[in-house]
Amino acid sequence: MSEVKNIFLIGVGGQGTILTSKILSKGFLENGYDVKMAEIHGMSQRGGTVTTQIRYGKKVFSPVIEKGTADIIVAFEKSEALRYVDYLKKGGSLVINNYEIQPYTVAVGMSSYPENVLETYKALVKDVLIIDAFQIAKELGNTKCMNVVLLGALVKMLKLDHIDWKKLISEIVPEKAVALNINAFEKGYKNN
Numbered sequence: 001m002s003e004v005k006n007i008f009l010i011g012v013g014g015q016g017t018i019l020t021s022k023i024l025s026k027g028f029l030e031n032g033y034d035v036k037m038a039e040i041h042g043m044s045q046r047g048g049t050v051t052t053q054i055r056y057g058k059k060v061f062s063p064v065i066e067k068g069t070a071d072i073i074v075a076f077e078k079s080e081a082l083r084y085v086d087y088l089k090k091g092g093s094l095v096i097n098n099y100e101i102q103p104y105t106v107a108v109g110m111s112s113y114p115e116n117v118l119e120t121y122k123a124l125v126k127d128v129l130i131i132d133a134f135q136i137a138k139e140l141g142n143t144k145c146m147n148v149v150l151l152g153a154l155v156k157m158l159k160l161d162h163i164d165w166k167k168l169i170s171e172i173v174p175e176k177a178v179a180l181n182i183n184a185f186e187k188g189y190k191n192n
Contacts, residue, residue: 017147034058065087070088095153156188
């Protein structure tokens with residue numbers, strides 16, 4: 001087993017950030033890794049930020065990812081990673097869903113959505129994968145599987161092919177959504 005790896009997931013309530021974290025954590029545990037996970041729901045039921053930190057490896061002592069130590073950040077909404085990009089280590093990777101959710105303050109005209117978000121990421125981080133997970137999920141017939149599209153992209157980026165992710169998806173998601181989510185995983189995996 002390898003050194004400890006740190007995955008930081010960030011999204012907006014309702015995007016499936018926590019479900020994705022559960023699939024990842026179970027996959028790591030079932031494959032002999034020590035895993036620690038921490039979730040922060042915030043105001044997730046009102047469209048607020050949700051973050052999950054997952055650390056896995058031979059021996060993990062804490063679920064907390066400190067600033068400058070995340071191997072990868074996955075942003076389920078394109079502007080969400082702006083507040084947490086300082087958690088990414090030098091040489092780390094970003095997976096960005098090219099999808100915009102306007103916060104309440106933007107919707108009512110109290111503030112504006114950040115401009116040139118994707119260009120900002122590219123200027124800050126060398127390894128950036130931008131994926132249209134929402135659009136892929138929409139083409140599959142259900143935008144709720146966007147998180148599993150991102151999971152597929154993440155698995156490929158981290159070279160985690162030795163884990164049976166399709167089996168895990170079929171064990172965790174509701175039975176009626178298994179085929180859709182396996183298809184979403186495959187599309188995300190092939191998209192990068």
